[in-house]
Amino acid sequence: MNTEAQIREKIGFVFIYGAGLNRSIWEKVAADLEHPCLLVDFPLRDGSRKPEQGLSLNDYVAYMKKQVEAWQVPKFIIVAHSLGGVPALQLAEEMSERLAGFVAVGASIPRKGGSFLSALPLPKRMLMAVLLRSLGTRPPDAAIRSGLCHDLSAGQGEEIVRNFIPESVRVYTDRVEADVPSVPKLYIKLQKDKEFNEAHQNKMIANFAPQHIASLDTGHLPMLSDPDGLRLALQDFAAKL
Template sequence: MANFVLVAGARLGSWAWAEVVPYLGAAGHGVHPLTLSGLAEKQGVPAGQQTHVQDIVDEVERQGLRDVVLVGHSYSGIPVGQAAGRIGDRLARVVFVDASVPADGEPFVSAWPDGGAMVRASIAENRGFWPVAAAAHYKGHGLTDEQIARIVGGSTPHPGATLTEPAALERPLGDLPATYIKCTLGDPEPSDDVAKLLTSEHWRLFEMDTGHWPMFSQPSELAQILLAVAGE
């Protein structure tokens, strides 16, 4: 059986996986949703990007997990992709859920069209944090009004340094056993960096006909893909 370590995207905590966890547990797998430093119930804990990488590595090592399926959603693909290269033979597979992927020496914001200028400005204006997004940010992603309210209500400002500090890869991402889950609603094609990685024999692609937060909009469908991945 696999051990899933689930890491949600910016502003979110372990609570975001609440509707996915039961499906994975019912199939007999270990399930470990993780809140990164500075977010949700860990709000107030100082965090840079390497803090988040270490959060993930520490969770795996502290619990003595093996056959680990590391799952990173959105922003969390950045620390998850780095952590995957640091847990050695404990890793079974890394899964990127509509996620950013790290590039060695580059920060999360470098992939933004303006090079991250707007995000950096927002962080500077908000005392070092990326503020919580308004409800309008989540429109057009297959979410109900109730689901949007739950996301907004549970979100916390995101530690800015985690978005602007550079990634440090110990293994090339293309060498890792990896699955990319592309949410196609409104944005059907993988980004160029992901498309390049998908040419690796170690990577494979799944698509979901929903928006960027499938753990809310299609939790059962997301869980079924994760279970398929664990069975590979």
């Protein structure tokens, strides 16, 4: 019979980043976690497709699901950040037999039948709808620096700007037809977040109904500005399972 320690060792973390980013943002957090880690990628990262080709939310989920299906870890905790909360909900439902927990890090958690766009406060939703039609899904460099990167070092900020990859418009607008999973859940609030303010994060928490809430004194990218604090929150959550 497996001991509790042996069972816990088999639980991994599946990390899902937010819009425009790539798997490397999780590396500092995952490096010293005492659990297996899978840093999944969205499509479009190899430059072979253009976002205007119209990949759907289902396409994103299917792309990530293939990566998780190939991973030889029986049980896992999803860790989803920002926009990544939207495909993560659907991935969680489709892989519920392996799901041990769900952590939302400043993540968008729309209600069933909603989208990333519909979950935004009305003024921001209207503005973003206009911007998506006129400018696409890559914000101006100045907006990336001031919103995503305001509490990062200059070097970290420039790397985010340089490597930012526009997503398909449909990952913002397609509706999620998945329920919030009935597993242990943690929402990590980001106290200095300029992308999702406290009121919006509180709305996402209400939708998510987590058993646990933690806070980090960071902006929107705690995996870069406070990787140790984020790692500790994840380890504490895993220890409670």
